[in-house]
Amino acid sequence: VSERGEDTDLSVFESVWTNARIATAKDGDTDLVSIIENGAVAINNGRIVWIGRTKDLPIHKVDSGTVIHDCMGSLVTPGLVDCHTHLVFGGNRSREFELRLQGETYEQIARSGGGIASTMDSTRNTSSAELEHQACRRVLGLMHEGVTTLEIKSGYGMDVDQELRLLEVINKISKVMPVRIVRTLLGLHALPSEFSGHRDQFVKVICEELLPTAISRDLVDLVDAFCESIAFTSEECSRFFQKAESFGIPVRVHADQFSDGGGAELAAEHSAISADHLEYTSEDGVIAMARSGTAAVLLPGSFYYLKEKQIPPIDSFRKYGVPLVLATDANPGSSPVFSILSAINMGCVLFGMTPEEAFVGVTRNAAAALGLQSEIGTLEVGKIADMAVWELEHPRELAYWVGVNPCREVIVGGDRIHLSVTDRWTLDGQKG
Numbered sequence: 001v002s003e004r005g006e007d008t009d010l011s012v013f014e015s016v017w018t019n020a021r022i023a024t025a026k027d028g029d030t031d032l033v034s035i036i037e038n039g040a041v042a043i044n045n046g047r048i049v050w051i052g053r054t055k056d057l058p059i060h061k062v063d064s065g066t067v068i069h070d071c072m073g074s075l076v077t078p079g080l081v082d083c084h085t086h087l088v089f090g091g092n093r094s095r096e097f098e099l100r101l102q103g104e105t106y107e108q109i110a111r112s113g114g115g116i117a118s119t120m121d122s123t124r125n126t127s128s129a130e131l132e133h134q135a136c137r138r139v140l141g142l143m144h145e146g147v148t149t150l151e152i153k154s155g156y157g158m159d160v161d162q163e164l165r166l167l168e169v170i171n172k173i174s175k176v177m178p179v180r181i182v183r184t185l186l187g188l189h190a191l192p193s194e195f196s197g198h199r200d201q202f203v204k205v206i207c208e209e210l211l212p213t214a215i216s217r218d219l220v221d222l223v224d225a226f227c228e229s230i231a232f233t234s235e236e237c238s239r240f241f242q243k244a245e246s247f248g249i250p251v252r253v254h255a256d257q258f259s260d261g262g263g264a265e266l267a268a269e270h271s272a273i274s275a276d277h278l279e280y281t282s283e284d285g286v287i288a289m290a291r292s293g294t295a296a297v298l299l300p301g302s303f304y305y306l307k308e309k310q311i312p313p314i315d316s317f318r319k320y321g322v323p324l325v326l327a328t329d330a331n332p333g334s335s336p337v338f339s340i341l342s343a344i345n346m347g348c349v350l351f352g353m354t355p356e357e358a359f360v361g362v363t364r365n366a367a368a369a370l371g372l373q374s375e376i377g378t379l380e381v382g383k384i385a386d387m388a389v390w391e392l393e394h395p396r397e398l399a400y401w402v403g404v405n406p407c408r409e410v411i412v413g414g415d416r417i418h419l420s421v422t423d424r425w426t427l428d429g430q431k432g
């Protein structure tokens with residue numbers, strides 16, 4: 001397979017990555033995953049300007065100023081995208097983990113004041129600096145595994161001031177870390193105890209105060225809501241989404257995780273860019289998602305930790321052409337999984353996705369679940385040069401190994417990021 005980019009740019013290449021086995025994750029390839037053997041990628045201004053076989057590289061565009069990286073046969077893929085995380089929080093819920101192992105259910109723990117409410121308390125009692133410090137370490141862990149874009153949701157503040165504080169923390173992380181971060185306001189996550197018996201009032205505060213203020217401070221890229229019997233009804237989520245739509249902010253939904261609450265249909269009604277979890281989604285829900293172009297984000301980490309039994313309707317998603325996506329759902333309660341490679345493995349072993357579907361599910365389709373498909377998610381001319389270099393031969397190995405991190409290099413916007421074991425990072429000093 002050889003593919004040549006359009007030769008419209010006459011300048012020399014700033015950097016070239018050569019001798020790579022390139023898995024582009026591009027749409028339209030005959031196989032889900034096609035490999036460019038002995039390939040090369042050329043980068044200018046942070047974007048891919050040429051990709052193809054190394055032997056076809058336009059050599060007149062390479063001069064003494066071009067930085068050449070020899071991949072020595074390593075696999076190069078798009079940087080991975082973790083499109084669903086809740087990684088800004090205080091405390092942890094390891095005690096609940098023990099209780100669940102003794103037989104208590106997530107719902108029982110949630111209804112007795114544990115669950116999300118306990119993380120709300122510990123998050124409210126943690127300083128912004130400490131939240132930021134802990135979250136940055138989690139982000140670095142994901143970057144070590146080739147993640148170059150991730151989404152972070154607020155949601156553990158649960159009142160106007162606290163949610164704004166979390167969004168400020170997320171915004172700060174997006175500015176200081178060398179990674180692309182999408183900021184999501186998870187406005188309806190759980191009802192805080194101070195509003196118990198006043199659900200309507202709470203939803204109103206979120207819609208009328210929190211959302212407009214957060215948007216006016218430019219802290220929100222997407223919104224999300226938890227549509228579930230232990231969280232918020234379809235109608236309540238709908239009010240929130242309508243408000244977001246009036247500001248032009250795209251929506252996502254935590255849908256049908258523990259029961260079929262019509263979450264997929266709700267997502268489709270609001271043309272959500274994704275619906276997430278989906279264990280109990282009906283065939284009608286799948287069809288609605290296919291019609292609205294809503295991606296299915298599957299989160300095997302929480303399925304695994306909660307020892308759930310019902311897997312999402314993968315065959316229906318395939319049948320109706322709904323894009324399949326995988327993410328960590330990194331959070332302290334239901335999915336203390338801060339490893340995209342583990343999520344890929346679980347997606348295959350627990351949900352029956354193929355390794356190729358899983359690969360596309362953390363690259364091209366995950367980019368689409370964040371509305372970023374025109375910028376990232378595949379390696380092709382014009383896209384941002386977000387890449388990962390692996391000591392692997394084929395992307396299927398991303399799903400195969402457990403407890404091994406084969407990621408050798410992470411490149412964000414053409415810049416090689418140095419990630420050391422001491423969790424300090426630096427840019428390379430020069431582009432490339």
Ligand SMILES: [Zn+2]
Nearest residue numbers: 084086254329
């Ligand atoms: Zn979640």
